[in-house]
Amino acid sequence: MTDQPLVLGIETSCDETGIGIVRGRTLLSNTIASSMDEHARYGGVVPEVAARAHLEEMQPAIERALAEAQVRLEDLDAVAVTSGPGLAGALMVGIGAAKGLAVSLGKPLYAVNHLVGHIAADILTPDSVPLEYPTIALLVSGGHTSLLHVRDLTTDVELLGETVDDAAGEAFDKVARILGLPYPGGPEIDRAAVGGDPAAIRFPRGLSRASDLDRHRYDFSFSGLKTAVARWIEREEAAGNPIPVADVAASFREAVVDVLVTKALAACADRGVPRLLLGGGVIANRRLREVALARAAEAGVTVRIPPLPLCTDNGAMIAGLAAELIVSGRRPSTLAFGADSTLPVTEIQVAEDSSGAEDALVRAGAEVG
């Protein structure tokens, strides 16, 4: 295959139906259909609602992406899809579509890891200097909060830590609800925090005590923070005090941002890696970017942030990762894979066709009726 493979990527791990098309490291289309509005009245992503929306959006999104990229399906070198981690029922819609498309076209199929895809988003950034390895990566969204040590995008990604309860984005949604703000919480908290004092209330930093750091040095916890905010508000209300919403929002956000940045920079220092890559939808939070950039500069760490449409969940990063795998000589995935909602980050590609033997076994399972 060429060193500039034309790849279509399908991403359906959460509530965005993402279709991306790349030629090597060149982004041709990043088409996203989101079902976010349908989740708003539930205050969070409802898996069944997301899966239904993926099915309806899939075909039109593929058609829009092809039109934008000005390529035809028959020109593709490969199809790529997210196998996990994510919502199982949502992932399966993308997998069904990817398999149907790949078999229909007779094209190779690459099943890849969503989290590693977030790192691949960086290499699609136009006019950027190539990503240098190793790098620490902090991926923050409504579905995940992960800290990674990336030595090589296609072969060597290590999980340093992740959230033990809520994802950071979820914490924003839940605290927004406590404050009576709509979903999604991130932008609402930002809006409410304008003019607020981030130091007004000292909310707890999860898993940051010395006793926690032994076992959870790079892990995150946001569930206790959410409860602390709720408790603080209840106490003030009980005392008959007005709630300083701007201060609460700013102080809560500061607690989230502080713990994210502190742990990411600790990883950089511990591992001797002066590079930090940020990814995931919560990177849209301006305060997180500000604090990360300022504190990284003090620590002598270079920060990379892909453009926001590549930070949120998207199909382009999935296509981009597959293109890198192809260029590095990896074989396609067999058709055997399914959705793996807890796929470990070390599995960058799923079900790579190693010998054909595994293939034959699975085929034997399909009885001719």
Place this chain on the structure above:
Amino acid sequence: MQGPAEGRGGYPGRVILGVDTSLGSAVGLIGRDGRTVADVAREGHLGHAEAIGFLLEQVIAAAPASDPDPLTHVAAGMGPGPFTGLRIGIAAARAFALGRGVPVIAVPSHHAAALAIIEAGAPAEPFAILTDARRRETAVTVYEGIDVDGIPHAVVDTVLVPQADVDRKLGALRRFEVAAISGAAVARVARRAVAAGRTLTGSEPLYLRPPDARVPAAPKRVGP
């Protein structure tokens, strides 16, 4: 009512791939003459995502030798069935059709089961197709023969019936408890619909239930 199974007869010239994951995973292909070129399946509710690619590949591999004609349509079984599995076949069918540049024909999965039963020597009187809808419910559609276009005639549209009420509701009506839908049968129903220029169901799967989601109440108190 026409008899027995062929209706107006003919429906020539379509090469149709049928895909259904409303129960097990099934893919079939019928040729220009309407005969089955290939019909493969894997039983069971689980593993649709794993199975669907191999089944498609198997059927496509069977095609060129016996039927060199290009595919004209893809038929998708739209359920009813457990949602997560059901969607996989529909997504695969639509993407396959997109890849070949052919239209998708949406087929109620019970129609395919009913046609297979009618073809096998249907009862003259009305009969019910029953499939497991999970949560102690059964999806039921009542058919009576085929209509003028050769399509199984549903006299009662699909409803969910609690398992405990099935006996009482169906009474003496003849029942067929169906555990597998054939991809080729889905294609044969589509063939008749295409010939008649009819749309059998909408583009949304026959979910029969709203999504499990509750609009949250006000936040709970967490304090003492």
